[in-house]
């Protein structure tokens with residue numbers, strides 16, 4: 001099958017594209033100064049793209065992995081129409097090992113595996129592709145629903161702080177935290193968004209600011225250390241962030257620095273909103289202590305634009321997520337509804353368990 005030139009222009013709502021029977025990812029490592037797509041032809045290459053953060057963001061990782069399963073099924077069925085289920089297992093494991101914290105990855109793989117288990121002898125690709133596309137569309141619908149529910153919590157016109165990128169680029173489209181911000185801005189509730197740059201990958205300065213500028217939503221960058229001082233000056237009504245995994249008691253794992261924001265917010269009387277689809281909630285994790293936190297190469301901290309910024313022999317501690325206790329969270333917004341002052345009982349009610 002000859003590769004066809006991709007016919008779309010890079011935009012936040014097209015971070016993950018299935019076109020001409022091929023998977024394309026907007027390369028988020030080079031935004032905002034460059035825009036380019038990478039074509040993925042195998043599940044292993046898809047896992048590499050997730051690990052190397054070509055695509056990142058909990059829901060986006062899950063959606064991408066689902067399309068990776070389609071690629072795995074294509075090659076396995078081509079190799080053996082009888083034994084494709086056995087052949088596909090290694091690539092499913094490779095996808096599962098790509099990043100540990102975003103539970104959406106494992107949620108999406110589990111949903112695809114359940115479908116595989118229900119299949120007969122037919123070619124699995126068409127049905128698996130249909131399911132991957134459904135996961136993608138359902139995520140966008142969830143973000144739109146969360147946008148409305150989260151915006152309804154915001155009273156009057158206020159400025160907000162967000163951290164990392166929980167936007168269209170981190171999801172199937174529209175975004176979780178940025179979905180709330182988009183909906184609230186459309187309702188004239190957002191005066192300005194302050195975006196933490198979010199070292200070391202700079203998802204805030206490179207991705208969130210790019211998304212909001214494209215939508216003409218007023219955005220000002222903060223260095224990560226400036227957020228508390230900005231809260232101290234007043235006018236910040238909410239911290240609005242996404243999540244990579246929420247435990248059964250409402251503890252929230254999110255980009256490193258979220259916990260700092262929540263502690264400062266508590267001190268300054270600023271509310272904390274976490275927007276996440278229910279595919280981010282892990283009821284098997286009793287608390288944040290049960291959430292695996294990804295540590296990445298210290299070189300990501302010690303280098304900047306590839307240039308060494310620390311003396312030789314200096315190392316770095318590089319956890320890329322932290323856990324914000326439920327006690328510091330005012331609202332968890334999901335597509336199923338809002339949990340105010342989250343706790344185990346309220347989370348169980350939300351999830352119907």
Ligand SMILES: CSC[C@H]1O[C@H](OP(=O)(O)O)[C@H](O)[C@@H]1O
Nearest residue numbers: 056057058164166170242254255
């Ligand atoms: C909408 S979830 C986005 C979530 O994922 C980000 O992490 P990473 O960029 O390392 O994948 C960050 O924690 C965001 O809140």
